[in-house]
Amino acid sequence: MADDRQSGTAGRALMPASGAGVLPSVGPRLVTVVSLAGLLAIWWVAAILADSRVLPTPPQVAEAFWRDAATGELFFHLAMTLMRVVAAFVLAMVIGSVIGICLGMNREANRFFDPWLILFLNIPALVIIVLAYIWFGLNEAAAIGAIAVNKIPNVVVTLREGARTLDRDLEEMARVYRFSAMKTLRHVVLPQLQPYFAAASRTGISLIWKIALVVELLGRSNGVGFQINLYFQLFDVASILAYTLAFVAVMLTIEFFLVQPFEAHSTRWRPKRARG
Amino acid sequence: MSNLSKPIPPAGGPNALEVDIRAKTFRGADGEDVRAIEAIAFSVAPASFATLIGPSGCGKTTTLRIILGLDREFSGSLKLPDSGGRVAAVFQEPRLLPWRTVDDNVRLVLSDEEADGDLDDLFEILGLAEMRSRYPAELSLGLARRVALARAFAIRPSLMVLDEPFVSLDEQTATRLRALLTNVWSARPTTAVMVTHNLREAVELSDRIIFLTERPARVRGVYEIDKPRAERDSRWREATLTSIAKRYSGIL
Structure with missing residues (x-):
């Protein structure tokens, strides 16, 4: 016993202690800041050189931002878009995951529905949005539904791949030890699909908010997409950029403070690789 | 167990495990049926430990899968020690979450x-x-x-099934683990079936060793061991191994 207990501790020693990870992570963060500052500098210089109304400098964009922020208008439209993004995201993830897992586990169903999936994957977002508005009217449900339907096929494809790789050995273990269906789903199946959920939500969030803007532009009277359309007609590029950057900032905040901590938590059991 | 003053709880199911597999075929990759098991019939008395030994690929693991209920496509019958009782499995791979x-x-x-x-x-x-x-x-x-x-x-299963639980461990770790298994099993003897390639292991742990033939598997013979586990010292083990080897040629 002494022997393998020792190898157990050796295994732990290979993993970086949580405190040691802080110092090297300052490096990459600094790189990010420098990189973004570089991009800002290029934009600034280009705007000064161009000296045109259609390419505003960063201070002009900031000014447009403060103007709409002070009236609260900007936050209202951000909130409306965020609401649509979140609703469509939840809808797409739930429906897409259920369909994807079913297809991944059932060969016949997959063979039958695969052509449907390919069809839906290839319908342009614009077509789905226009049809949704025509069939269901210019309302919130049609808007959110159209965004979700655009995303569902991607979630299905990712989760189907995940369900195909489910470990049979663990499933047999769960059967022998008489896990209930709920217990098997929660402790055996879903944890194995976690990387696939992560991948689907990563690509999902960015895709969904881009589609959300088109939906708002075509048939809603508020939201970032509506505002961008408005400022497009006024030829106000500074305001367009202000809204875009503000919403990108919202999405980055979600990424850093929600998605990444959640991912770190749900993958804490994985053996950590040594950092290069 | 460490605390010997504790009364030992009743263990295992009330009946013997009775396995009677008359035929088991697999559909091979080329679509042809492969006969895996010709006839395997044996029983394991309540609270005793039986071991299956046979050449690689002879259907030992298939037999265990049938006992575990993971493979139901066979002809024959199976009687578990306790129809409502639980069955525990130790697979070749630990299969932990x-x-x-x-x-x-x-x-x-x-x-x-x-x-x-x-x-x-x-x-x-x-x-x-x-x-x-x-x-x-x-x-x-x-x-x-x-x-x-x-x-x-x-x-606290009524039947325990072990599929080569000590395979691919270094000898020292395997020895230690066998001793642990003997300890924890002796504290609460449970009807058990184990598959192994290692005759020494079988002699150390079992009450009954069942030898199987090449595929399609049949029972080649059954060897009973009455000696209490505590008295199975290395000299006794060597003597037993020799007598088994004499009886079943090519087994070592």
Whole structure:
């Protein structure tokens, strides 16, 4: 016993202690800041050189931002878009995951529905949005539904791949030890699909908010997409950029403070690789 | 078990395990049927330990899968020690849930009423007391196998099935693990069937050894051992191995 207990501790020693990870992570963060500052500098210089109304400098964009922020208008439209993004995201993830897992586990169903999936994957977002508005009217449900339907096929494809790789050995273990269906789903199946959920939500969030803007532009009277359309007609590029950057900032905040901590938590059991 | 003053709880099911497989065929990759098992019939008395030994690919693991209910396509019959009782399995691979700690892995197999029960004695006897909050990826194979044993014993099964539980361990770790298994099993003897390639292991642990032929498998012979486990010293083991080897040529 002494022997393998020792190898157990050796295994732990290979993993970086949580405190040691802080110092090297300052490096990459600094790189990010420098990189973004570089991009800002290029934009600034280009705007000064161009000296045109259609390419505003960063201070002009900031000014447009403060103007709409002070009236609260900007936050209202951000909130409306965020609401649509979140609703469509939840809808797409739930429906897409259920369909994807079913297809991944059932060969016949997959063979039958695969052509449907390919069809839906290839319908342009614009077509789905226009049809949704025509069939269901210019309302919130049609808007959110159209965004979700655009995303569902991607979630299905990712989760189907995940369900195909489910470990049979663990499933047999769960059967022998008489896990209930709920217990098997929660402790055996879903944890194995976690990387696939992560991948689907990563690509999902960015895709969904881009589609959300088109939906708002075509048939809603508020939201970032509506505002961008408005400022497009006024030829106000500074305001367009202000809204875009503000919403990108919202999405980055979600990424850093929600998605990444959640991912770190749900993958804490994985053996950590040594950092290069 | 460490605490000998405790009364030993009744273990295993009331009846013998009776296996009677008359035929088992597999559909091969080329579409042809392959006969895996010709006829395997044996019984394991309540609270005794039986071992299946045979050449590689002869259908030992298939037999265990049939006993576990993982493979129902065979002709023949199967009688478990206790029809409502639970069956525990120790697979060749530990088959632990990587996203759950050692403690959770063992607790998850317990029924809801037992889930908060006291597992201290079990972890202690298997030398896992300090490993309970570790994740399986942090364990060596030997330790992971011990967790798999803990999980099997935790449900107080009426039948225990072990598929080469000591394979691919270094000899020292395997010896230690065999001793642990003997300890924890003796504390609460449970009807058990084990598959192994290792005759020494079989002689050390079993009450009955069942020898199988090449595929399609038949029972080649049954060897009974009456000697109490505590008295099976190395001299006795060598003598037994020699007499078995004489009886079943080519077995060692």
